[in-house]
Amino acid sequence: MxxxxxxxxxxxxxxxxxxxxxxxxxxxxxxxxxxxxxxxxxxxxxxxxxxxxxxxxxxxxxxxxxxxxxxxxxxxxxxxxxxxxxxxxxxxxxxxxxxxxxxxxxxxHASEFRIDQVYALALDILDTLRAHPAVSRAEVCGSFRRGKETVHDLDFLVSTRKPEQVIADFVALPQIEKVIVQGGTKASVYAPNGVQCDLRAVSSAEFPFALNYFTGSKEHNVVMRQRALDRGLSLNEYGFTPTEAGASLSEAIQEIHDERDIYRALGLDYIEPELRENSGEIEAAAQGRLPALIQLENLRGVFHNHTTASDGRGTLREMAEAARDLGLQYLGIADHSKSSFQANGLNEQRLRAQIAEIRAMNAEFDGHFRLFAGSEVDILKDGSLDFDDDLLAELDYCVASVHNVFNLPEADMTRRIIRAIENPHVTMLGHVTGRLLLQRPAYAVNIPAIIDAAAETGTIIEGEIEAALKKQRAD
Ligand SMILES: [Zn+2]
The missing domain is CATH 1.10.150.110 (DNA polymerase beta, N-terminal domain-like)
Structure with a gap:
């Protein structure tokens, strides 16, 4: 051999x-x-x-x-x-x-992870770093801090006067599987699930600048650096340095204690990490018209949920009680329809029984919480729906989704989805691109045409739009 x-x-x-x-x-x-x-x-x-x-x-x-x-x-x-x-x-x-x-x-996508796959690990390590006696501040930077759906690695940053000690304790953490490199102010390691974790140790004075720099995005940083130069300052991960033109600023820039101060020094409102993609946030911050981000308490209820009746993990009652205990005001139940047989989709008879069960349960909730009876109805190959209009009319709402025949040419897929949207019983379009993060690519579909059709018919589109449009632009 x-x-x-x-x-x-x-x-x-x-x-x-x-x-x-x-x-x-x-x-x-x-x-x-x-x-x-x-x-x-x-x-x-x-x-x-x-x-x-x-x-x-x-x-x-x-x-x-x-x-x-x-x-x-x-x-x-x-x-x-x-x-x-x-x-x-x-x-x-x-x-x-x-x-x-x-x-x-x-x-x-071998070196990428969904954010939910690394979320607990990131917070766990962050807590440990924050509890370290020699650490004064600690954050996770990078795409994790920007709330991206997928991340390549986890970038930890600490401010400390004892970098070597913090680095040595970091590489010895039980959450760490293997050390890649270890230096005086920096270490890279693998966690057991294969995600690379980097730690950088900086001084207190450097911390806001390093936090800003390593949070990115790269595109956001480029514009920030240029904006600083326009004001007579050179900006990098260690601090501001006045250029010749900015010599008079040397005192003003002593007063940088956190990221907000950096933005303020550049004449900008504070920009939340989730917005730092150079997609208009700098201009908006300069003009004082940044949007307020949605907070968890803004979430009142959710509609695209499955129960054990199809492929969910909780029963109808467990789901309802969990939602109520989370403080939600309503929960929509949208189990799969019969054509999604691999997901144990409901036929007409089972769906009618579930509607009756939901109506009966609502009587128990005395007005503070409410269940909505829906269905995630398959959009068949020709754009017709898996249930007839009589049954759809009995529901409180309907999510229509493509679950098979993903390989249609773009024009056919677009026509198929628009036909479904035009059904007056369809309230929402489910997962518009059909992608599974890091597992299955999006199918070919004309997103702008779908948005136009949805706007015209008043149909809600579920998530993914930004990613889908970005991809389309890139193509
Ligand atoms: Zn679905």
Whole structure:
């Protein structure tokens, strides 16, 4: 067996593990093992045959045994078994193509995480840093602080007079799986789920500037720096420095204690991190017309919810009580319709029974809380709906969504969705692009045309619009 064959097998194992959703460390071990096998300067297959791989970086114990087996027997039993499993599972050609596409999509997004997948970890580490006796201020920066849907890594920032001690304690945290680099004021580590966490330690005076710089976005920072230069100041992650033109400002810039002061010094209202994308926020801040962001207490209820009747995790009663306990004023129930059979969608009879159950339950809530009876109705291939109008008329509202035949040409998909929107019983359009974050790309659809149709018919569009429009612009 050649080294290329051995590397190929290791790479295939990595793919199979990825497909299975295995631990990212295990996957990475096979991938980097394959790289080492391909690029090693000596005769690595001979070394493997002679059991002399010990000490070669990137080849752990498990890989060493596997390489020895390949070098001596010309095959790898572990891999043959897996390969058989894939063959006899009866995957059809179409399925294989789909699997390959999904592997490619996931590989493209391999180092990204949904914000909910890292949220608890980020707050946990942040709490630990804030509780450290040598830390005076700590924040998570980057896209996490800007509230993006997905993040590449977590950027922690602390102000401290004892950077080395804080860094040493950080890399020793139980939440940390592996240290990548550790320096005097900076460390990079991996958490067990594979997300990279960086920590930077700065002084108190630098903290607001570093916080602003590492929160980004890059585009926002570029405009901030230019605005500072226009005022005779050079701005970076450490502070303001007056340029020749700004020599008279050296006293004024001593008074920067937090990010608000930086914005104030540049003649701007404070810009919330969620708005820092250079999409008009600087101009709005200069003119004092920034929007107020939606706060959690603005949320009064939610409409797109599933129960155990289809593919949800809580029963109707559990959902209602949880929503009421959260302080919501209403909850809409929109289980799947019959064509979404894989999600146990409700047929006409089950939906009618659920409507009756909701009406009966509402009588218990004495006016402080209310359930709405709805349905997430499938938009069929031709744009017709999964239930007839008589049944839809019995509902309080209706969410219409595409759940199958994602591969229509853009014009057909757009026509299909607009036809559904035009049904007077449709209150909202569900997940307009059909994407699953980091799992499935959006389908082809003309978003501006959908927005026009929704505006005309008074149909609400669920989320994703900003991302969808951005993507369309990029295309
Ligand atoms: Zn749906």
């Amino acid at each position: 050649t080294r290329e064959d051995a590397a190929d097998i290791l790479n295939r194992i990595a793919l199979l593990l990825e497909l299975k959703g295995e631990n990212p460390f295990k996957i990475r071990a096979y991938k980097s093992g394959a790289e080492v096998v391909e690029s090693y300067a000596g005769d690595i297959m001979q070394l493997a045959a002679d059991n002399k791989l010990a000490g070669i970086k990137g080849i752990g114990d498990a890989l060493r045994d596997k390489l020895h087996e390949m070098a001596t027997t010309g095959k790898l039993e572990f891999f043959e078994k897996r390969g058989e499993a894939a063959k006899i599972s009866g995957f059809g050609d179409k399925t294989v193509v789909k699997i390959l596409e999904s592997i490619a999509f996931r590989a493209e």
